[in-house]
Amino acid sequence: MTAVAPAEAQPSEPAAVDRPATRPWRRRLPVDAAMALGSLALALWITHDIWADPVNHTIGNNSGDHAFFEWLLGYGSWVVTHGADPFYADVLNNPLGVNLAVNTSITVYALAFAPITMAFGPSVSFVAILTLNLACGAFAWYWLLTRHIAVHPAAAVLAGLFGGFAPGYISHANGHLNWSAAWVAPVLLCRVLTLRTPGRWLRNGLILGVLVAIAFSVAAEGLFFTALACGVFLGTWALHPAGRAEARAALPTLLAALGVAAVTAAALLAYPLWLHFAGPQSFKGTGFRQSVHAEDLLAYVAWPARSLAGAFGMAGDFAPNPTEETSFFGLPLVLVVIGALVLLRRGATPGRRATLTALAVTAGLFTLLSFGPRVKLGNEVTDIPLPYALLGKVPLFDAALPARLALVVTGVVTVVLGLLAHRLIADPPKAWARVAGAAALVLALLPIAPIPLLYAQRAPVPQFITEGTWRRYVADGTALAPLPLTSDDFPDGQRWQAIALADAGRREAFHLPAGYFLGPGGRDEKGRIGAPERPTTVVFGRAAKTGRVPAITNGHRANARADLAYWNVSTVILADQVSGAFYPVNHGAVFETATLLWGPPTRVQDVWLWNVA
Known part of the structure; x- marks a missing residue:
């Protein structure tokens, strides 16, 4: 989630940002197509158990969020x-x-996928978006x-596959259609890097503004990060002696x-921003404890659950839940990235x-912030304060979960891996050094190679719902409980x-x-869940x-009557499962x-029904 803006490139180094690519588009097209198809194939493999039965299979680690995002897709059709x-x-x-x-x-997803949702149901739209999130992130x-x-x-293929299928994104693929959208950061960065192009400030600004609005509707927290x-990154680069002159020249256009x-x-988001900060049913802060949803000191060097290492029982249990393994690079990859930053500086x-x-400053700062307000070691929150404690009550930061800042570090690692692999390919060192570099990459990346998501069987949707029978028992405008x-x-x-x-009829x-x-x-x-x-x-709970x-x-019974009246409930049902x-x-x-x-119920199709109107 960071940008690269070199000014002077040696032949062995990647070219400067926004300069014409050396490979004509016809020569790039086969590689582009192979990368797109390969990314899609890998994403389909990771999600294939959900695809096998989208209606009855749910994310094994997070069926609640799975259902929530399905609801959002159904509401988009509405x-x-x-x-x-x-x-x-x-x-x-x-x-x-x-x-x-x-x-x-x-x-944006809910509206764009409304035709698919209406035709095939929200369950199909959910798994389609989840698959495309991962594939598009890598590409x-x-x-x-x-x-x-x-x-x-x-x-770029190697680094892109890591960036799209990194442990943090695979972890969030356990039900999160917002945080699994690994494409948000690189797409925004592509447009940010074009802002300094002379003579195109209006066009580039308009495009970025539209993309910001889209990103806000998909992953507002990711947009903020x-x-x-x-x-x-840009501030650090501009303050560096080697970047000051170029930064000053580009500043007016930027x-x-x-x-x-x-x-x-602002024009596109005026209404949702007002609702977000001041509208009805809005709130400040978050319903989650930031000290809990922070990275453990051991998380960065641990291996994730849904990885090759995890399949062999070597995963580290240092996340608050299976959807928040946002770093989990493993010690070998951490050492490779540190070594690469040192190696790439030579010459x-x-x-x-x-x-x-x-790059190093961005990675270091966001690693530190991801540890949250207090040090957490071995899943135990200590009393040792950290810099995030000063930010926890600042607007926007107060609604963020610090552990997710590790996804910024994932972006830095993606870029560093690309630069390191480029050095090994385009400016090959001695044979032994190339072999050593390739071996280090294999040892670092192979253990965190992703494996398919866990799934679980969930209760079938009652025919009472799917066949629309509920309409005979629930008056218009009233609630079904x-x-x-x-x-x-x-x-x-x-x-x-x-x-x-989603039933448009x-x-x-x-x-x-x-x-x-x-x-x-x-x-x-502050906010709460539900x-x-x-x-x-x-x-009943x-x-x-x-x-x-x-x-x-x-x-x-008196409480139940009052609650049903408050909710305007006319019918209560209990499904068989x-x-x-x-x-x-x-x-x-x-x-x-x-x-x-409420007394004995009535049997209607495959539900028990109490008419409480």
Whole structure:
């Protein structure tokens, strides 16, 4: 997630940024095509177990986020067919709705893939986007390295495959359509590196502004980190003695283009930005503890779970959950990158040294910040403060998770690997040194080679939902309450609503109480996961988790009546099978609890139904 801007290149070094490439496009085309197809093939292999049955297979490590992003895709179809607000959904968390601008709403994806979602369902759109995220990330890094840094195509292929399928992106592929979008950083960097082109400040600024708006809707946190990385890298490079003159010469054009980009992005994002910071159901901070979601000191030298090393039982358990292994390079790769930064400086021109210095500073700073507000060692948070403690309450930083800053370091490693491989290919050292360099790359990269994502079987979607039978029992504008009440623990109800929303032939979709999303109501006036719990939510949650049926009293019944009225629920259902995100659902306890509250249910197709209107 950083840029390279050398000024003086020796024949053995990659050419300067934004200078014409030496290889005609016809000669590059076969390599470009092979890289694109190879990246897509690798992405399909990693996701093939989800492709095998998209509806019934879920991400094994993160079924809750999987269902959440499917819901976003279903809602995108609803926006297209019904003209709903793309940034605020009133069909979820009835009656308050959900502010999607402050959530990871992937709005551009949801709208662009709406035709696929309506034709094949949100489950297919989900796995298609996940696959393309990884494949396009690898190709985008390859494109940046060949077009803007002009490294040897073979070196760019190697580095691009690392950049797109790095441990952090494979980890986030466990359900995150925002953070698995590895293409965001290199695409933005390609455009940033063109901003200094004389005479094109208006065109380049407009293009960057549009891309910033797209990136905001796909991965706002990633956009923020990429902007920080660009500022640190370019600032360091411009302050280096070898870069000052070139920086001063490019500054007027760069500032003009940035101004155009800022105005363009602000115009496109005015409404979602207002919703994000000041709209209804917005909040400050995050519902996650930053000290927990920070990199462990051992994480950088550990190997990831979904890797070749992990398959042989050598993975390190130093992440808060399987979706946040954001560094996990392994000790060999860390040593190779440090050695490469030292090696590449030998005999380098002053301009190249400025670039390498900026790379090292960017990597060092973001590594330090990724450790969070306090040192964490062996999964134990200590009392030793770190610089991030000063940033934790600063706007934007207060809503970020520091561990994810390690993805900036992944970008630096990608560029360094490209430069190192280019040196070994284009300026071969002595034979023994070339063999040693190639062996070091193999030993560093082979253990972290990715393996397919884990999957799990999830409960089938009831025919009551897929065949639209629910319309005969749920009045327009009222809510349907699946049991247990929908949350991050029990995401099935949200997945069912996604299917109803994607059905363009329906005049109306049922509303859903509660749900899985980020909203206000957390501790210290920060955000929280889902809506604040109501008594009925707690009763069914405990029954589902523990299997114990509570002694239902008139007080429970009164609370249930009040909660159903608040949610405007007309119908309650319990499917024959319900999936839990973290543990099995005790179906019998949920059924008995509901029967004690509302009496015997009616059997309709494959669900139990209570008419509570």
